[in-house]
Amino acid sequence: MKVIINGEPRDVPDRLNVEELIEHLGLQGERVAVERNREIVRRADWATTLLREGDELEIVHFVGGGLRGRSRSRFLPNAPQ
Amino acid sequence: MSTANDVLTVAGHAFRSRLIVGTGKYRSYQVMVEALERSGAEWVTVAVRRVNLNRNEDSLLNYIDPHRYKLLPNTAGCYTVEEAIRTAHLAREALETPFIKLEVIGDEKTLFPDNQATIEAAARLVKEGFVVMPYVTDDLIVAKKLVDVGVAAVMPLAAPIGSGLGIQNYANLRILREQITEVPLIVDAGVGTASDAVIAMELGYDGVLMNTAIAQAENPPLMAEAMRHAIEAGRKAYLAGRIPKKLYATASSPLEGVIGRGMSR
Numbered sequence: 001m002k003v004i005i006n007g008e009p010r011d012v013p014d015r016l017n018v019e020e021l022i023e024h025l026g027l028q029g030e031r032v033a034v035e036r037n038r039e040i041v042r043r044a045d046w047a048t049t050l051l052r053e054g055d056e057l058e059i060v061h062f063v064g065g066g067l068r069g070r071s072r073s074r075f076l077p078n079a080p081q
Numbered sequence: 082m083s084t085a086n087d088v089l090t091v092a093g094h095a096f097r098s099r100l101i102v103g104t105g106k107y108r109s110y111q112v113m114v115e116a117l118e119r120s121g122a123e124w125v126t127v128a129v130r131r132v133n134l135n136r137n138e139d140s141l142l143n144y145i146d147p148h149r150y151k152l153l154p155n156t157a158g159c160y161t162v163e164e165a166i167r168t169a170h171l172a173r174e175a176l177e178t179p180f181i182k183l184e185v186i187g188d189e190k191t192l193f194p195d196n197q198a199t200i201e202a203a204a205r206l207v208k209e210g211f212v213v214m215p216y217v218t219d220d221l222i223v224a225k226k227l228v229d230v231g232v233a234a235v236m237p238l239a240a241p242i243g244s245g246l247g248i249q250n251y252a253n254l255r256i257l258r259e260q261i262t263e264v265p266l267i268v269d270a271g272v273g274t275a276s277d278a279v280i281a282m283e284l285g286y287d288g289v290l291m292n293t294a295i296a297q298a299e300n301p302p303l304m305a306e307a308m309r310h311a312i313e314a315g316r317k318a319y320l321a322g323r324i325p326k327k328l329y330a331t332a333s334s335p336l337e338g339v340i341g342r343g344m345s346r
């Protein structure tokens with residue numbers, strides 16, 4: 001099925017839950033947070049949250065930064081470009 | 082007087098080091114690791130970004146020992162209240178920390194904060210249980226409003242982010258320090274070299290957050306060590322209480338017994 005991950009359309013296996021998606025993407029063990037259709041999916045709910053066709057997912061992690069306001073937000077669709 | 086028990090406390094968390102360092106703009110993770118170590122910092126800031134699914138990235142957090150450093154996520158790069166709040170929630174979920182360094186940028190060229198949006202975002206995040214540490218301009222009224230909405234610290238800039246200009250408005254920072262005593266004050270942004278950090282601490286600031294001054298120095302680990310000493314020196318000088326400035330000399334050696342003056346007794 002087709003979902004949108006970090007703004008890009010992607011094909012993923014049907015009936016995937018969030019935990020399986022994270023494994024599918026090779027991100028298991030990483031400190032990531034997941035939003036599904038703009039709602040945060042708590043880690044405790046990953047295994048029971050089934051993805052649906054057309055879901056929009058944001059998967060974020062941590063990068064070097066302190067005062068790096070220079071780079072505009074790259075994960076928020078409404079960010080000014 | 083010993084300074085062994087002199088700690089920076091934010092929302093009940095105590096830190097022996099008053100230096101908070103950023104993790105961006107280093108040439109390599111190896112250089113960053115050494116700089117963090119020599120800075121003596123216990124608190125480091127990290128930014129939230131999309132995972133890049135198209136290439137394998139080496140994860141920053143593989144290089145930061147979670148037992149040694151407390152991670153302070155930030156909302157760097159956010160330009161609106163909504164973006165900042167959304168970023169804060171994601172950070173809290175991934176790191177399981179209520180601490181958030183709140184940045185809502187208002188202008189791309191100066192990276193000055195949007196103070197109004199920052200106050201609004203701070204108020205909402207505090208209500209949602211976050212420990213909010215906002216980056217703001219050195220404006221007393223803004224700082225007071227932030228204290229009123231319940232932030233855990235106020236973080237005024239010394240100069241534009243990454244500029245290295247040092248403390249540009251000494252008087253404003255002094256006024257802030259004299260008037261804001263409810264929460265820690267941490268200088269955030271603009272420091273260029275060790276003397277800037279010393280001045281911030283001599284003014285009575287509780288800490289300094291910096292990134293570029295260390296990360297972009299020719300020798301980041303050495304600059305990190307210099308900053309560690311600067312923070313400590315400035316803090317001790319503040320606690321020690323400096324002498325008043327006087328226009329004319331006051332001799333430090335006794336005048337009595339100087340040779341060739343009158344009769345010897």
